[in-house]
Amino acid sequence: xxxxxxxxxxxxxxxxxxxxxxxxxxxxxxSAFLASTRANVMRRADALPIExxxxxxxxxx
Amino acid sequence: MDxxxxxxxxxxxxxxxSKSLSxxxxxxxxxxxxxxxxxxxxxxxxxxxxxARESARAADVEIGNGRYRGPLHGIPIAxxxxxxxxxxxxxxxxxxxxxxxxxxxxxxxxKLKEAGxxxxxxxxxxxxxxxxxxxxxxxxxxxDHIPSGSSGGTGAAVAAGLCFAGTGTDTGGxxxxxxxxxxxAGIKPSYGRVSKAGVTVLSWSLDHAGPMARTVRxxxxxxxxxxxxxxxxxxxxxxxxxxxxxxxxxxxxxxRIGVPTNYFFDDVQSAVGDAVTEAVWRFxxxxxxxxxxxxxxxxxxxxxWLPIAIAEAATYHQQSFRAKADLYGGDVRxxxxxxxxxxxxxxxxxxxxxxxxxxSLKETMRDVDVIVTPTLPNTAMKAGxxxxxxxxxxxxxxxxxxxxxxxxxxxxxxxxxxxxGFAPDGLPIGLQVVGRPFDEETILRTCYAFEHAxxxxxxxxxxxxxx
Numbered sequence: 001x002x003x004x005x006x007x008x009x010x011x012x013x014x015x016x017x018x019x020x021x022x023x024x025x026x027x028x029x030x031s032a033f034l035a036s037t038r039a040n041v042m043r044r045a046d047a048l049p050i051e052x053x054x055x056x057x058x059x060x061x
Numbered sequence: 062m063d064x065x066x067x068x069x070x071x072x073x074x075x076x077x078x079s080k081s082l083s084x085x086x087x088x089x090x091x092x093x094x095x096x097x098x099x100x101x102x103x104x105x106x107x108x109x110x111x112x113a114r115e116s117a118r119a120a121d122v123e124i125g126n127g128r129y130r131g132p133l134h135g136i137p138i139a140x141x142x143x144x145x146x147x148x149x150x151x152x153x154x155x156x157x158x159x160x161x162x163x164x165x166x167x168x169x170x171x172k173l174k175e176a177g178x179x180x181x182x183x184x185x186x187x188x189x190x191x192x193x194x195x196x197x198x199x200x201x202x203x204x205d206h207i208p209s210g211s212s213g214g215t216g217a218a219v220a221a222g223l224c225f226a227g228t229g230t231d232t233g234g235x236x237x238x239x240x241x242x243x244x245x246a247g248i249k250p251s252y253g254r255v256s257k258a259g260v261t262v263l264s265w266s267l268d269h270a271g272p273m274a275r276t277v278r279x280x281x282x283x284x285x286x287x288x289x290x291x292x293x294x295x296x297x298x299x300x301x302x303x304x305x306x307x308x309x310x311x312x313x314x315x316x317r318i319g320v321p322t323n324y325f326f327d328d329v330q331s332a333v334g335d336a337v338t339e340a341v342w343r344f345x346x347x348x349x350x351x352x353x354x355x356x357x358x359x360x361x362x363x364x365x366w367l368p369i370a371i372a373e374a375a376t377y378h379q380q381s382f383r384a385k386a387d388l389y390g391g392d393v394r395x396x397x398x399x400x401x402x403x404x405x406x407x408x409x410x411x412x413x414x415x416x417x418x419x420x421s422l423k424e425t426m427r428d429v430d431v432i433v434t435p436t437l438p439n440t441a442m443k444a445g446x447x448x449x450x451x452x453x454x455x456x457x458x459x460x461x462x463x464x465x466x467x468x469x470x471x472x473x474x475x476x477x478x479x480x481x482g483f484a485p486d487g488l489p490i491g492l493q494v495v496g497r498p499f500d501e502e503t504i505l506r507t508c509y510a511f512e513h514a515x516x517x518x519x520x521x522x523x524x525x526x527x528x
Contacts, residue, residue, distance in 0.1 A: 011402070019383065020401045023394065030399045038407045040364035045410035054412030055266070055419065 007031060065090045066222040067521070070279040073225060074132040077124060084124070084135025088117040088179055091137045094527075095181070095223050101204055101525035103197045104218040106142050107150060108182040113137065116179040123177070132282050134177030139184045139218050139227035144270075145259035146170050146180065153261045155188045156388040157381055167259025168291045169228060169270055176286045181224050184214030190230055190263045191374060191393045193238060193462035199444065201243055202488055202522040206441035209242045209462060211235040215273045216243035221524055226274035226283055230260060232267045232370060234437075234466025237478035240273055241491020242441035244480045244520065246280050246508065247273040249466075250288065251499045252473030254300070258293030264373035265296070266412075267366070267470045276518055277479060277509040281305035284501060300499045308502040309509040314348030316507065319429035322353045324360055325465055328452040329438040336482030336490040337435045343514060344433070344507075352429050357421045358414075359468050363460065365411040365418075366467045372408045375400025419472045426474075426497050431507050434465055436478040436491030465493060475501045479508045480517035489517075 008031040015022045022030060065087065068076065076082035092110055099105050120135035140146055142154050145163035147170075152158045166174065174180070185198045187210035195213025200206040201220035208217040212229030216239030219227055229236035231249040240247030248271050255270045262268060272283035285306070290299040320341055326334055345351050375382070375397050382389070382397050389397065426432070438451050438461055448455050456464070469476040474495055481492035492511070496504040512518050 014402050015398075018401050020398065021386070022398050022402075026395050026398055029395065030402065033399050034402055034404075034407075037364050037368050038404065040361055041368060041407050041411045041414060044358075044361070044365065044414045048413055048417055052413050052417060054409050055416040056412055 066094070069276045070132060070136055070225050070274065070282055071276075073136055074134070077135050078129060084117040084120040084179060085114065087135065088113050088137050088181070091181055091224055094221070097526040098221050098223060098524050102199050102201060102217045102221055102223075104184050104208070104214040104221070104223060105139070106152070106154065106183045106185055106214070109149065109180060113179050113181045120177050120179065130175075130177040133173065133286060135179060136177070136225050137179045137181045138173065139181055139215060139224040140170060141212050141215050141228050141230060142183050142186045143190055143230055143261045144170050144228055146183065149183065151183055153189045154186050155390070157385050163259065165259065168256035168293055169287050170259070172286050184218050184227060186214060187211035188390045188393050189261065189374070189378070190232060190235055191396055193235070193458050195239070200441045200488075201524065203441070203486075204525055205443055206242070206488065207444050209238040209441060212239045212247075212273060216240060216245060216247075219243070219245050219273055219275060220522060222521070226272060226279055229271055229273045230263070231269045231271060231466075231470065232263045233366060233463040233470050236269070236271050236273060237436050237466050237476060237491065237493060238462045240478040241436035242489060244483075244489030244517070244522070245273060245275050246277055246477065246479045246518070247271065248280050248284060248477040248501065248504065249469070249475065250284060250501055251475045253296050253298035254475070254499060254501065255284075255287045256289070256291035256294040256297050258291055262373075262377045264370045265377075266373060267370055269470065277505055277512050278306065278309055280477070281309060281505050298499070303502055305502060305505050308506040310506060311510050311513040312348070313344055313507055313510045316349045316431070317352050317429045318344050318349045318507070319352045319354040319425070319432040321356050321432065321434060323355050325434040328454040329435055330440065330451055330484070332482070332484035333435050333438060333440070333490050337433070337492055340481045340492050340511065341433060343511065347510060347514060354425055354429060354432065356425060358418045362414070362418055362468050362471060363463055365414040366463065366471055368403050368407045368411045369415065371396050371400030372403040373400075375403070415471045418468070422472050422474070430496070430503050432495040434493045434495070436465060436493040437462065438464060440484045440486070440488035440490060469495050474498060475504055477504050477508050479512060481511070481515070482517060483520070
């Protein structure tokens with residue numbers, strides 16, 4: 001379902017939901033970009049233990 | 062005139078204290094060079110000639126009265142257009158903020174002013190620091206090439222001797238990349254070492270502020286002034302700021318220097334690979350132990366860096382993007398649109414990947430004092446080029462510039478770039494030196510020893526406007 005939402009034709013729906021308009025010439029590129037980065041992040045994240053918390057309160061130490 | 066241009070901050074400070082040069086003479090010298098050279102480089106957005114002269118004369122009076130503040134007193138520097146400077150237009154090089162004038166100094170600018178530095182002017186950034194082209198600025202070594210970015214204005218201005226040093230910011234390489242391609246030194250300190258209060262945000266969790274200069278000693282002087290906990294910036298850490306100059310002993314004997322056997326030498330230009338290999342050999346000759354290391358989890362890490370950077374940037378720009386989307390440049394608009402549509406689970410998982418990488422790298426660094434790598438896989442790209450092919454890999458300016466630098470923004474570790482050679486076409490090559498959290502001292506020690514043993518930092522570009 002998520003992948004479908006990122007398809008160029010469906011991108012407008014997602015954009016309207018968050019309240020921005022996407023330039024027509026950017027749609028295909030953004031769709032591919034979002035799908036690719038999401039797939040790559042999820043591939044790595046799926047291999048992590050679920051107990052591993054995000055680095056939201058970040059401290060390099 | 063040439064003698065002044067060849068001085069570093071330490072040399073200029075000695076000349077000021079010995080009264081062989083005054084701050085106003087240094088300032089006038091730089092203003093003359095800016096007039097001649099900057100029409101070709103376009104590094105300065107605004108030259109603050111009157112203010113600079115006023116500051117320089119005040120510095121001369123103070124010093125004459127025996128109130129010398131230290132090595133930055135009376136030294137002309139430049140400020141990246143992302144830093145607030147009280148009463149000065151700092152637009153982040155964007156039409157979105159074309160009328161922005163801050164009513165207060167950023168913490169870094171305040172500290173530099175208190176140290177007596179003379180602010181010559183505001184230098185370019187890629188729009189909102191969100192890229193590596195820094196249009197319209199050009200590379201000091203060849204004006205057909207870009208100065209990289211986003212701190213491209215600082216890189217070009219320092220390399221051309223239009224100022225002694227300047228400020229930069231670094232979210233995925235924006236201090237180190239322009240330092241590398243302009244043949245100067247730059248350091249991205251540990252996350253939390255230098256305050257970002259009053260510096261326009263690109264990505265809260267990845268942004269770092271730091272100095273750029275011609276020599277490692279100058280970096281040490283600037284970093285010592287810029288560092289420290291700041292109540293205005295909750296990200297800063299209360300960690301002792303050492304006297305960085307004491308680390309500059311010119312010796313790496315007994316040090317363990319990690320050299321990655323994976324990732325960092327894949328798809329690099331041959332001149333870059335050769336220069337960095339030569340640098341590693343030199344460290345070994347100087348008495349360091351070279352330790353081959355494998356950096357786990359780095360391949361593809363950029364794919365987790367990107368959603369963090371663009372989602373945080375889109376959040377920061379949310380209000381103004383809704384009101385003024387048409388005023389953003391095309392490349393920045395694309396990234397902000399993508400950031401708006403990045404899913405929360407993508408962002409959170411990217412932060413989990415980041416945490417895992419940081420933990421793994423921490424283990425790797427237990428066995429070494431520093432890691433050395435190329436700063437970039439390439440030398441400066443030609444202006445207008447959108448992609449570059451190195452080996453089998455075709456990449457955008459954005460990807461190639463972040464490839465070796467951004468992992469250390471993800472880890473929050475300190476990392477510097479210093480010159481380590483030149484390609485056959487005369488363009489500079491950078492060596493990246495990465496340290497443990499808050500151990501900038503060891504990085505500076507390593508860089509200084511290398512600089513001391515080589516002469517790359519002494520070469521100067523042939524500048525348009527002077528010949």
